[in-house]
Amino acid sequence: MxxxxxxxxxxxxxxxxxxxxxxxxxxxxxxxxxxxxxxxxxxxxxxxxxxxxxxxxxxxxxxxxxxxxxxxxxxxxxxxxxxxKPAAPPRIRDAFMVKIAGGALSDPSSILRELEDQADLRRERLNTFEDLARKLDDRDSDKNMYTYLTLRRGILDQQAWLNWAEEVRSELRRREDLTTSV
Amino acid sequence: MxxxxxxxxxxxxxxxxxxxxxxxxxxxxxxxxxxxxxxxxxxxxxxxxxxxxxxxxxxxxxxxxxxxxxxxxxxxxxxxxxxxKPAAPPRIRDAFMVKIAGGALSDPSSILRELEDQADLRRERLNTFEDLARKLDDRDSDKNMYTYLTLRRGILDQQAWLNWAEEVRSELRRREDLTTSV
DNA sequence: TAACCCATGTAATCTGTTACATGATTCC
DNA sequence: GGAATCATGTAACAGATTACATGGGTTA
Known part of the structure; x- marks a missing residue:
């Protein structure tokens, strides 16, 4: 809407x-x-x-x-x-996360593969946003400040995602150690 | 889909x-x-x-x-x-962020008001997710591990949002100082 | 007594996606 | 020669939202 x-x-x-x-x-x-x-x-x-x-x-x-x-x-x-008017809350529809939630059905290796593809994308975006933010010379103009804040949102978002990916990797590794050591 | x-x-x-x-x-x-x-x-x-x-x-x-x-x-x-199959990338549709991007048109006080409403919601969600994660006793079962990872995604996401909100507050404060000091 | 929970659905409408269509110019 | 860029759109379909509908039981 x-x-x-x-x-x-x-x-x-x-x-x-x-x-x-x-x-x-x-x-x-x-x-x-x-x-x-x-x-x-x-x-x-x-x-x-x-x-x-x-x-x-x-x-x-x-x-x-x-x-x-x-x-x-x-x-x-x-x-x-x-x-x-207050903004409608964004609706969350993240197919990749549905896969994670239902992850027990797939195998860790295929999850990791897709995780890395997604991580590449996120890293790319992160770079783009960081470049754009750096290029915003005069942050004191009203317009640029809001553009800057919008970019910061994107940057923090990508970083959070990448940190999460790191957690996924280490959990899956830990899991693998558990099953192979049995 | x-x-x-x-x-x-x-x-x-x-x-x-x-x-x-x-x-x-x-x-x-x-x-x-x-x-x-x-x-x-x-x-x-x-x-x-x-x-x-x-x-x-x-x-x-x-x-x-x-x-x-x-x-x-x-x-x-x-x-x-x-x-x-690889998951389709989620499409981004965040009305509140459209407001921020177009923020130069509204006034900082109304932006801050809505920011705080959204922050309340995020903090609430963060607590819920953290509670649920804490209650997942046995993270070693396959199913629980994936539930845990899903929750971690939510947690990191809320935290990133809240950190961003803090940046918005300080930027707007800085901005106010600039204009009142003139 | 009002609101909320349980439990199911239909219908109208609005939004969004995918496929199709055209055609010159420029770049590789 | 082929792909990409510029520039506009239509049509069919899929997906999502909002409103409407019913009705007993429980809780504040």
Missing amino acids: SLRHAILVLLQDQEASGYDLAREFANSIGLVWNATHQQIYLELGKLNEKDMVKFRHIPQDGKPDKKMYRITEEGRDELIRWLR | SLRHAILVLLQDQEASGYDLAREFANSIGLVWNATHQQIYLELGKLNEKDMVKFRHIPQDGKPDKKMYRITEEGRDELIRWLR
Whole structure:
């Protein structure tokens, strides 16, 4: 329900096309909310109908035309209304963790294999976020402070995950020692 | 897509009614996957059609009848097939974090208020998970080890969140000092 | 007497995913 | 020559949420 608001947050700072937004969802805001281009184009259509955004056509040569969207007064009002209401708690749906919870059914080696794949991903993300955080030179501007805090959230999250992975490794190792020593 | 598998994981250990499962989704496995009773009843219906579970009627007095579900061979096969495939990465949809990312639009005091509400919730969860982890006496059984690891994931996650909240507080405080001192 | 627990579900709606579609340009 | 980038979308389907429905028993 708040793909809408994530889009409005992005349109706060700049006029953007659906394509631009999709790219940002793959980067910056994607850290906290992700969406595909299909969803974005659909939602932009709805936002336009409700006069929360408006757009202008930009013909380009060599490239397809663009629709550059801008937030309207109504859009800003909607966003501010939403910001005032307490946020719905995120719903947790982590398939990998379902596997861990049901781990007794698989074998440790296949769990470890997938754990390492996931860990690679997390390490990669951690690096990306740390790079981005380092590049935020002026943390004293309002906007940058919130971007920084968002990145910190991502960083702490990845670190916590990696620490947990280390615990999993040592538990599984301990377990192996127990069974082989019998 | 893996509500199905979360249910099958739960039915691994014990026969259960939809109601029982809903309770567990609110507790144990809810830590990694959540679902409402409507979804669960629907999915149990589908699983039954596909012969992945079967049920028997238990009449009760003073209470409504129950349907106690059990996993079948087909169900176990499906679960094992699923466990072998790499899990889809969880999609991130955190409305509160969208608010932080768009924080420059609200005022620090309302952000702090909501931060504290969320922190209360996280602290509560942390306590619950820590209690449950402490009560897991015999960590050497396969099943308990995986439950323990699942709980550890929840614990590290809550801690990381709370540490982040502390960073937010000090950043906002620093920010306030900057603006009031001008 | 009100709220909550037990126990099941259906229906309407909203969101999200996957597949399909087009077409020029640029980079390897 | 093939893949990726730019740029837009539609349609079918799957998954999730919200509202509605029932009704006895227990606890505050």
